[in-house]
Amino acid sequence: MSNLCISSVFDLKADFINHEGDVKDLLKEIPDEFVKLVVTSPPYNIGKTYEKKIKIEDYVKQQEEIIIECVRVLDKSGSICWQIGNFINKSEIIPLDILIFPIFHKLGLHLRNRIVWQFGHGLHASKRFSGRYEVILWFTKTNDYVFNLDSIRIPQKYPGKKYFKGPRKGELSGNPLGKNPSDIWDIPNVKANHVEKTTHPCQFPVELVERLVLSLTNPGDWVFDPFMGVGTSAIAALIHGRKAIGAEIIHEYSRLATKRVHDAELGKLRIRPKERPVYDPKYKGIYLPPINIQLNKSGQAPLFEKRGVYKTGGKK
C-alpha cells in the first residue's frame, strides 16, 4: 500500500505531481510563487531522441518562454538551478549557459553561483579536448533567499587544524561541521554502469539534486522540474521530505518517474551514496556499495571527499 499521494494533475494534497505532457500546460495550473526550487536540465537542442534540433535563436526563445513562467511560480525566497551544457554546431561548441544567462538577468534574477559539475566519463574528442564538465546556473529571485549551508557541508581537509597564534590560539580553525563544498562539484555522471541508470540518455545523478534540495529548500517545500525525465529531481526532493512537481513529455520516461518513486517508497530504489568518493582504481574494493533509499528516512550523512576513511567493503 502506498502512503505517498502521486497525482497526474495539479493537486495541493499530492506529494508528487507527475504531469505527463508539455510543461507549458502544467505551468498554466501552478499558482504564482508556489515552488521554492526550480531545478532542471532542459533539452540542449543537440538532437537527442526526445528533441528536434532547431535554430539556436528559436531554441533560446523557447527556453525564455518557459523561464518567464518558472520565475512567476517561484517563491520570493526561492531559487532556480538551470543545469546546462554545450550546443554543438558544425563541430563548434556554443556554451548554452552564456546564451541563457541574459534571459534570467533581464528578468531581474540574481546569479549566486555558476557551479561547475565535473565528471570523469563522456565522448572522446579527437579535434578538441574531451568535454568533462557542465554547469549549473543558480539564481535567486531576491536577496532574501534560503541557503542551508550546514546541511551540505563536507569534511574539512585537515579536521583537527588549530590556530597557532593570536587570541584564538589552540582553537579549531575550521568549522567542526565541515567546509563549504565550493562551486566545483565532482559527481559521476550517469553512464552505462552507474547504479541509477535507466533507459534515459541523460539523467541527473540523485546526489547532484540532493545537494540543491538540501541547501535551497526546507522540509515541506515544493521542488519543480519542468523537464523531469525519469524523475530524479522528484526522488531527491521526496527523500528529504519535500514535495515534487514536474512535467515530462515522453510517456515512457514519465512512467519510469512514477515507478522509481514507488520503488523508493518501498525501499527498492538503489542509488549511489553521496558519501562515496569518486572512483579511484587505487582504492578498488573498499568503496561504499549502492544503497537502497527510503523516502524520508535517509537523514543527511556527511559528504566524504577524503579517500579510505570508511570501513565498508563493496563493489564498484
Ligand SMILES: C[S@@+](CC[C@H](N)C(=O)[O-])C[C@H]1O[C@@H](n2cnc3c(N)ncnc32)[C@H](O)[C@@H]1O
Ligand atoms: C535532459 S532531459 C532531463 C533528464 C532529467 N534531469 C532526469 O534526471 O531524468 C530533458 C527532458 O525534457 C523532456 N522534454 C522536452 N520538451 C519537453 C516539454 N516541452 N515539456 C516537458 N518535457 C519535455 C525530454 O523528453 C527529456 O526527457
